[in-house]
Amino acid sequence: MNAKIFALTGAVLLSACAVGPDYQRPSAAAPAAFKEAPQGEAGWFPAAPADTLDRGPWWELFGDAQLNALVSQVEVSNQNVAAAVAAYAQARALVAQQRATLFPSITADGSARRSGGNGAVTTGNSLSASLGASWEADVWGGLRRGVESAQASAQASDADLAAARLSAQGELATNYFSLRDADLELGLLRSTVEAYDRALTITQNRYNAGIAPRTDVLQAQTQLANARADLSSLTNTRAQLEHAIAVLIGKAPAEFALAPANWNMAVPAVPLVVPSELLQRRPDIASAERAVAAANANIGVQRSAYFPSIGLSASYGNAASRVGDLFNASTALWSLGVSVAQTVFDAGATRARVAGAEAARDASVARYRQTVLTAFQAVEDQLSATRALAEQAGLRRAASEAADLTEQQLLNRYQAGQVSYTDVVTAQASALSARRTLAQLAASRQAAAIALIQALGGGWHQPR
Secondary structure (H helix, E strand, C coil), X not given: CHHHHHHHHHXXXXXXXXXXXXXXXXXXXXXXXXXXXXXXXXXXXXXXXXXCCCCCCHHHHHCCHHHHHHXXXXXXXXXXXXHHHHHHHHHHHHHHHHHXXXXXXXXXXXXXXXXXXXXXXXXXXXXXXXXXEEEXXXXXXXXXXXXXXXXXXXXXXXXXXXXXXXXXXXXXXXXXXXXXXXXXXXXXXHHHHHHHHHXXXXXXHHHHCCCCCHHHHHHHHHHHHHHHHXXXXXXXXXXXXXXXXXXXXXXXXXXXXXXXXXXXXXXXXXXXXXXXXXXXXXXXXXXXXXXXXXXXXXXXXXXHHHCCEEXXXXXXXXXXXXXXXXXXXXXXXXXXEEEEECCCCCCCXXXXXXXXXXXXXXXXXXXXXXXXXXXXXXXXXXXXXXXHHHHHHHHHHHHHHHHHHHHHHHHHHHHCCCCCHHHHHHHHXXXXXXXXXXXXXXXXXXXXXXXXXXXXXXXXXXXX
16 A cells, blocks of 8 residues: 555656746847947946846945945945845745745644543543644646745845835935035025125115115115025025935934035946846846746646645554553554545636736736836936036036126126116126036036936946
8 A cells, every 4th residue: 555655656746747837038129229328438338237246336436435435324224225125035035935835744743631530430641642744746836836936026026125225325326416516506605695795785885875776775685685595495405405315324314414525526437238238237127027927937826726736644653541652663553645636616716816817927027018118218318318418517617607707797897887786686696597507517417327327227347
């Protein structure tokens, strides 16, 4: 009998196969090159692909020691990243849990009982101990498909962790440069307030001397009040950016302060990848692709319900009235068994579950392809923005310099009585606007570089 059972078991294992379709990475159309890619520009070079490679500290390209120190805290203190780390640990635990179903489970039981009573002839002991094992043979591969699904889900969770880390790093860098822009603009506004205050004094003196009308004084007062209001508003903006940075590094805003400092306006040259390599680099694409693999494996899990489940069981134990006799061979009891279970009729429930799994796989394929298209769009958008902002830099600088000269000349001419104060006010407003626009452009160029780095998957490695 034992030989027959083991022969059956061997036959079952030899015939084991995995039901459901084998996974193939879904196709996604990738252009040969990016439409907005710069042609022949220095500083652009291909990057080595592979999503699994460490992307390196991309933020160090900006050459800002304070930024480097802040980003390093995101890894250990940002709560969104911490949640993603925990989710990945949970996914890995589920893989281990699913893999455990491939192996037998072993149980041990023991009991001791003493019985008797007023009406009993004798009072006695009853002792037992047993060791049992059970195993569901993965004949049709349903359990293995479950392991495949769990592994793919864990890999998707790992990619989600990389995406959360990249998002937090990029947001922090963008906020940091916006704060440095606010520092620069605050300096411009303070200087402007001082200049407007001097202009008001000049205008007041001219009015007191009967040279200028009172409207000149009123215009100067208005100009000064507006500049002070802008200063107050920008101070609030700077405070909110500081609060946002504090939260990104896992601190309460009250526990964090960032002193004004010189701003390195350098915009790094960002290496560019070809579109086909982008599919291997972006964590969101990696996550979407792994979700397809998990959904594909789940089809096999559901299809395995069409076939009978085969279980093997074995037990060995002893029963006696005394502890000394409990492990004697004469009191041993053993058993071996094979069980087969098959659903005969379920009104199409299994077929519906398989169809649902196939539809879920198709939906995940569509989401993967949409993620790829969105990634291409993000790169094209940031390439276009990077080029446009670079073209604006020289023009904005020239406009600011011209506005400064116009302001000074009109102020001199006003003091000589050659122009009205309205002309001075207009020139001052234009000069301040040009200065602030130039500062904002520098922050926008750095933000575009950060967004391009994120769109390219968070960094690169040069070929070695």
